[in-house]
Amino acid sequence: MASIDHTNAHVDETGAPCARHPAAAIEHLLQLALVGSRAPVFHHDCASKLQGLMMALDELRELTANGDPQLTSAVEIALESMHGLHALLNANRALTKPPQRTEIALGDLVGRAAERAGVALRGTLPEAMVTVAVPATTHALALAIDVAGGARRGRTLVVDAAIVAREVELVLHATNPSPADASEALAIATFVVARDGGRLWCATAGDRLVVRLPCS
Numbered sequence: 645m646a647s648i649d650h651t652n653a654h655v656d657e658t659g660a661p662c663a664r665h666p667a668a669a670i671e672h673l674l675q676l677a678l679v680g681s682r683a684p685v686f687h688h689d690c691a692s693k694l695q696g697l698m699m700a701l702d703e704l705r706e707l708t709a710n711g712d713p714q715l716t717s718a719v720e721i722a723l724e725s726m727h728g729l730h731a732l733l734n735a736n737r738a739l740t741k742p743p744q745r746t747e748i749a750l751g752d753l754v755g756r757a758a759e760r761a762g763v764a765l766r767g768t769l770p771e772a773m774v775t776v777a778v779p780a781t782t783h784a785l786a787l788a789i790d791v792a793g794g795a796r797r798g799r800t801l802v803v804d805a806a807i808v809a810r811e812v813e814l815v816l817h818a819t820n821p822s823p824a825d826a827s828e829a830l831a832i833a834t835f836v837v838a839r840d841g842g843r844l845w846c847a848t849a850g851d852r853l854v855v856r857l858p859c860s
Contacts, residue, residue: 654834655845657854662846665791668827690733698726743777743839747860750774750812754803757785763793767803772812773860776840784836785814785855787829788844792853794819811842811856818851 654662661667701723708716750772758765760782793799796819804815823829830844837844842857 654830656848657845658848662830663848664846664851665822665826665830668831672828673831691730691737694726694730694733698723698730701726741779743780745775745777745840747773747775748778750805750857753778753782754785754814756782758789758801760786761790761793763789763799763801765789765801765803767805769803769805770807770812772807774812774857775860776857777836780836781840781857784833784844787833788853788855789816791822791826791829791833792816792818795821795823807859808856810859812859814855814857815847816853816855818853820851 654665656662701719705716705719705723708719751769753774753776754765754769789801793801799819801819802817804817806813830846834844837855837857840857842855844853844855846853
């Protein structure tokens with residue numbers, strides 16, 4: 645029987661397994677893969693139920709238009725939350741579709757990722773364009789930014805960027821401690837970035853996480 649590679653590690657710039665983060669357990673990655681395989685059905689079921697809730701709330705808004713102000717306010721808040729949930733569901737549904745690469749400004753891509761991770765970025769990005777599978781790559785960068793941002797509140801992350809040999813290089817100056825799921829997050833991010841022809845690694849010198857994406 646062939647042996648199974650249990651390293652599943654992201655690497656440093658030399659290609660060796662990263663020394664800062666432990667390898668992701670194969671069992672955890674398998675669990676994530678199994679969840680992902682059910683995602684299209686899950687999203688369809690959620691979308692149907694969410695549509696029904698939004699229709700019911702719309703009817704309640706009409707019925708309470710001239711009623712108790714507190715009840716009217718509660719319905720409006722519920723509707724706003726449902727619309728937010730619907731937007732999040734659509735964003736996640738896009739991750740289950742076959743990748744289609746489109747051109748996007750680097751600043752827009754990184755900005756979306758930072759917003760998703762809830763991390764404020766400091767630094768200037770070059771005016772470059774990259775051609776990537778936008779939903780998946782946004783998610784991958786969000787995972788990397790989340791890990792680099794550390795497990796703390798009010799996170800701010802310093803980012804350096806440059807064009808290197810027709811690639812955009814993003815250097816995330818990481819903050820400790822890393823989130824508990826850093827290994828799994830970086831394993832997924834590494835896979836997605838590599839699928840777009842890029843690389844992700846942890847630098848051996850200093851707490852830096854580096855992402856390279858090909859320029860358009």
